Amino acid sequence: MIELSQVVKTYQAGLATPFTAVDRVTLSIPAARLTVLKGPSGSGKTTLLTLIGCMARPTSGRIHLHGLAADALPHLAPADALEITSLPERFLTAIRRRTFGFIFQQFNLVRGISVLENVLLPTYPTGEDPRAVEARAVERLESLGLARHLRASVDRLSGGEAQRVAIARALINDPAVIIADEPTAHLDSRLSEDFMGLMSQFKDAGKTLLITSHDPIVYDSELADLVVEMRDGRVVSES
Amino acid sequence: MRPSLQRYRNILDFALSSLLRRKGRNLALISVYTLVVFVIASLVFFVQALKREAHELLAQAPDMVVQRMVAGRHDPVPLAQVEAIRSIRGVDEVQARLWGYYYDPVFGGNLTVLATEDAALAPDAIWIGQGVARSMRVREGDLIPLRGYDGQSSLFSIQKVLPESSELVSSDLVLMAPKDVRALFHFPEGLATDLAVQAGNPRELPTIAAKIVELYPDSRPILKAEILRTYEAVFDWRGGLMVVVLGSAVLSFIIFAWDKATGLSAEERKEIGVLKSLGWESSDVLLLKFWEGTVISVTAFLTGVLLAYAHVFFFSASLFEHALKGWSVLFPRFRLIPALDGYQLTVLFFLTVLPYTAATLVPSWRAATVDPDAAMRS
Structure with missing residues (x-):
């Protein structure tokens, strides 16, 4: 399970024009399930993914990985919770490499x-x-x-x-967790359905899936175990 | 293979493939970089080889040359001084030398005419250097006229053209019998151009020189070490002059390389972000950029050095010869003996490879230490 507690991410903190992209988010993402973060552009979905995926650190708040980073940091994360926001960069890299698999909106192939x-x-x-x-x-x-x-x-x-x-x-x-940011944004309906088919296979294989999307094919899918709606950086509903 | 070594190999492989992906830019960079290394290495090799050549040739030169000065000008030396100097303790041999310059109005150059007592020289014959033979378009057996002091020409037969191996110093040389030199220049009997002195112990030379000056206050002793120092200064000065002339080209390269090396394109920045998001550490990215910079600079360095080696030792530095060999009408043609100075190469390596590699690492370090979430937002 991934557990977020009062997570805040503010860009340009301390400057004249600070911008809070994620505002006091508290959330539990179950393991081996598919969780969808939905919401309009600018609602903070992608920022939340970067925080969970150890690509950036929150301004405040805590993120715990429960039993998910055992491969990455066997000496630090036995079975219990690992608090990742205070880890040094080297450990965050190891977690990114072993625990998370990223599928970017633009694919980001080299x-x-x-x-x-x-x-x-x-x-x-x-x-x-x-x-x-x-x-x-x-x-x-x-x-x-x-x-x-x-x-x-x-x-x-x-x-x-x-x-x-x-x-x-x-x-x-x-990886134990697959993170996908707007994976169907550039796909037609058939390819989007194919993508969800693949997600189904990964879910059956015990992977934890975390997807951001404002595509109904994704958030209305039967595969989605938890749909978290975000707006203005905050969680407005969970279903 | 151990994982740590395999990591190095993987990142090196990826660095090579990255360089190939940006072929155009990297080839342009390597070409300009190679050109600069080539120019600097050519100068270094050439000046070093000339200095070595001069050392080897001067090894046969007398330990000291004694001239006589009149009103601050070089004047003939009375032959009576030969015995007086020979009697100074420590002096092994004193030889009176007879030589002068002959201006040839046909090709507009000066020849150095030197008297020799060599028994192999036939009467009314001369030996000439390769440069003289080339300029006058003559060879062994030909006759050449030389205009004497009174305007009358004398014919001399060319008995021998001096070998190419000595061309650096013999290019403009004409060797003839002492009586012919005296006749040509109307050089008075009982005088010589200067005296060549050999000493048993070279460490005694300064003392001998002091005694000669004491004996003949109007004399000027010149030690071989001073001649060598002058040669070195002249070659260094010429090399330095070329560096100054080429300075603008080198500066242009530095600006070009700095721009190319320090300016990471938006695509490269994005790529670094992607690699970091995929689990590459900052040190992995730095290693990648280090390999890229090293491959470019080492390739340019080796290519530039090899081209310079061929240019200097196989093609006699044809691009720089007029600036470096001298300004005479008679340019000597000679092939330098290939020689590499490890110290010079090391200095060249550190002056060209290290700054470039360092210049590539600074911007990469800046890009590598930012959060990888930039990749998510591109």
Whole structure:
């Protein structure tokens, strides 16, 4: 479980024009379930994802990971809660690498290199055996129907294919939590349904899924176990 | 392979692939960088090789040359001084030298005419340097006229053209019998141009020089060490002059490299954000940028040094020869002996590779230490 307590994120704090993107959010995100953060643009969904995903630190408040970061920091996180907001940068990086898999709205694939190289990127700093890692990447890509694009440059992929490469990359280190930011924003309805189908498989595999979206295909889906509505940085409802 | 080594290898592989992705920009950078290393390395190699050449040639030169001064000008020395100087303790040998300059109005250059007692020199014959042979378009067996002091020409047959190996100092040389030198220049009997002195112990030379000055206050002893120092100063000065002339090019490169190296494009910044969000640490990103900078600078350095080596030692520094070899009409043609000075190469390496590598790391460090959430917002 991911537990947020009175989390606040203020940009340009102390300057003339401070902006509070996330305002006193208290929330429990269950493990092995699909949670959707919905709300209009500027409601603070993406900022909340960056805080949960250890990409930025909150201005105040606490975030606890319960039994999710055991792989990343075995000596610090046995089974109990790990409070992540006060951890040094090095530990946050380890958690990002092992615990979370990110699927970005713009996919954020590195242009000019192959599909396979993109998927391998998160493994480079780990120094794992390259053959084992490559075998794992090929397996992930094959399961997503991208076997014939392994050596192709990502610049030549369609939107749906690019997103599946981003998904394969998010899965390469076998993370416990998958975070997706507006994953269907650039997909048509059929591809959006396909995406939700994949999410269903990951949920069945025991992954914790956290998705931001204002697409009804996502937040009205039967797969969604918890839908959190946000507005102006605050949680306005949970269902 | 150990994970830590594998990490280095992975990041190096990715750095190489990143460089290939920005082929145009990196090739432009390497080309300009190589050009600058090439120019500086050519100067360093050339000046060093000339100095070494001068040292080797002067190894055969007399330990000391004694001139006579009249009104601050070089004047012929009476031969009577030969015996007096030879009797000074520590002096091994004193030889009177007879030489002068001959201006040839046809090709507008000065020749150095030197008397030699070499028995191999035939009567009315001369030996000439390669530069003289080239300029006058003559070879062994030809006859050349030389205009004497009175305007009358004398014919000399060319018995030998001096070997190329000595061309640095013999290019403009004409060797002839003492009587011919005296006849050509109307040089009085009983006088010589200067005296060449050899000492048994070179450490005694300053003392011998002092005794010569005491004996003949109008004399000027010149030690070999002083000649060497002058040569070094002249070559250093010429090298320095070239550096000043090329300074604007070097400065342009520094501005260009600084701009390219320090200015991370928006795409590169985004890429760093993506890598960090995927679990790369700041140190991983810095290692990546370090490898990128190192590959560029080492490639440019090695290419520039190799090109400079070929330019100086195989093509006789053809691009700089007029600036560096001298300003005579008779440019010597010679091939320098290939030699590499580890110290010079190290200095060159530190002056070119380190600043560039450092310049690439500073902006990367700034970008690598920001929160990775920038990638989420791009």
